[in-house]
Amino acid sequence: MKELRTLFWRNGALYLIDQKALPHRLRYIKCRTYLDVAKAIKDMTVRGAPAIGVAAAYGLALAAKSSLKNNDAMLKRVKIAADVLRKTRPTAVNLYWGINRILKVAEEAYMKNDNIAKAVLEEAEKMAKEDVEINKKIGQNGAKLLPDKCVVMTYCNAGALATVGYGTALGVIRAAVEMGKNITVIVPETRPKLQGARLTAYELETAGINYRIITDNMASFILSKGIIDCIIVGADRILARTGHVTNKIGTLSLAISANYFKVPFYVAAPISTIDFEKTPEEIVIEERNEEEVLCFAGKRITLRNARAINFAFDITPPELVTRIITEEGVFLPSELINLKAKYQFY
Ligand code: MRU
Numbered sequence: 288m289k290e291l292r293t294l295f296w297r298n299g300a301l302y303l304i305d306q307k308a309l310p311h312r313l314r315y316i317k318c319r320t321y322l323d324v325a326k327a328i329k330d331m332t333v334r335g336a337p338a339i340g341v342a343a344a345y346g347l348a349l350a351a352k353s354s355l356k357n358n359d360a361m362l363k364r365v366k367i368a369a370d371v372l373r374k375t376r377p378t379a380v381n382l383y384w385g386i387n388r389i390l391k392v393a394e395e396a397y398m399k400n401d402n403i404a405k406a407v408l409e410e411a412e413k414m415a416k417e418d419v420e421i422n423k424k425i426g427q428n429g430a431k432l433l434p435d436k437c438v439v440m441t442y443c444n445a446g447a448l449a450t451v452g453y454g455t456a457l458g459v460i461r462a463a464v465e466m467g468k469n470i471t472v473i474v475p476e477t478r479p480k481l482q483g484a485r486l487t488a489y490e491l492e493t494a495g496i497n498y499r500i501i502t503d504n505m506a507s508f509i510l511s512k513g514i515i516d517c518i519i520v521g522a523d524r525i526l527a528r529t530g531h532v533t534n535k536i537g538t539l540s541l542a543i544s545a546n547y548f549k550v551p552f553y554v555a556a557p558i559s560t561i562d563f564e565k566t567p568e569e570i571v572i573e574e575r576n577e578e579e580v581l582c583f584a585g586k587r588i589t590l591r592n593a594r595a596i597n598f599a600f601d602i603t604p605p606e607l608v609t610r611i612i613t614e615e616g617v618f619l620p621s622e623l624i625n626l627k628a629k630y631q632f633y
Contacts, residue, residue, distance in 0.1 A: 291447040310489035321350040321368040328375040335449020340381030344411040351404035361403040377571040379523040418451035424614035426462030437516035440473040443535035444486035445521025472498040507544040522556040530605025530620025542607035573599040
């Protein structure tokens with residue numbers, strides 16, 4: 288199966304697939320500074336929780352590299368860059384996880400008098416490598432849940448493009464296909480940014496996996512027909528204390544419909560998406576520019592004075608989630624807290 292690589296480091300720069308140009312053009316943009324990376328995260332050139340976590344880590348590598356040749360200046364610059372990158376998108380916990388992991392390495396290097404720029408870049412490279420390995424494990428764990436022949440609905444894009452490679456929810460589908468299972472994927476378009484129609488469809492097409500795109504408002508009716516074996520989505524933040532799942536706006540509606548029509552609702556995500564501390568009330572849901580709702584394909588579709596609400600994510604309660612698929616195995620939402628002792632790094 289053809290492998291997509293969302294981002295990579297070469298000759299002192301970070302290259303990102305420009306996801307705004309997909310599906311019509313596959314091109315990479317070059318980030319030379321942490322500010323380039325911050326802009327790319329904000330305008331969704333790079334998007335998807337794990338991908339923005341790793342992109343931010345490389346952003347800090349660019350910050351360290353660009354500064355003066357001594358460790359004091361490097362640490363200072365890395366901290367300033369971390370503050371900027373933290374403010375790009377508020378909901379995905381992976382962003383903070385990536386930044387905190389790099390800060391810890393930078394501080395350790397400072398204490399040991401090791402070169403910070405070198406240590407930070409090595410850690411970012413390690414995170415990128417781990418991301419793909421973890422997604423493959425998620426894929427193996429999740430694929431076992433799928434019947435040999437089935438129709439799976441996903442949502443948004445939780446594929447290679449939302450990670451460094453392979454994907455989480457789409458990783459499960461990929462792994463099932465690699466095991467020889469016969470899978471058809473139903474892809475809701477995912478208004479307003481159309482990650483389903485543009486990105487997930489692109490990935491499935493590239494991988495040669497059967498799919499059909501639907502409008503978002505078709506999902507409940509299709510579920511009511513009894514033709515969907517399960518739904519698999521990704522996540523931006525899963526609360527270990529309560530089991531709530533934050534993901535792309537519209538996930539909650541799908542989960543409610545799936546529950547009503549008794550269709551299993553799976554969430555596939557790495558442990559780095561688990562937030563071991565926060566409660567649902569503390570989650571910041573990103574609100575994006577109204578223009579994203581008021582315009583379609585760059586053209587205004589409503590009155591000039593019309594206003595819109597544009598929440599980018601929603602929160603699904605644990606009782607609507609059948610299982611959470613991670614690299615550590617498959618869990619009930621209530622079981623995630625047991626991972627805290629092993630995984631609460633930052
Ligand atoms: O706004 P986006 O496109 O960054 O939102 C992406 C999602 O909601 C994904 O489902 C989530 O980040 C998981 S990606 C593996």
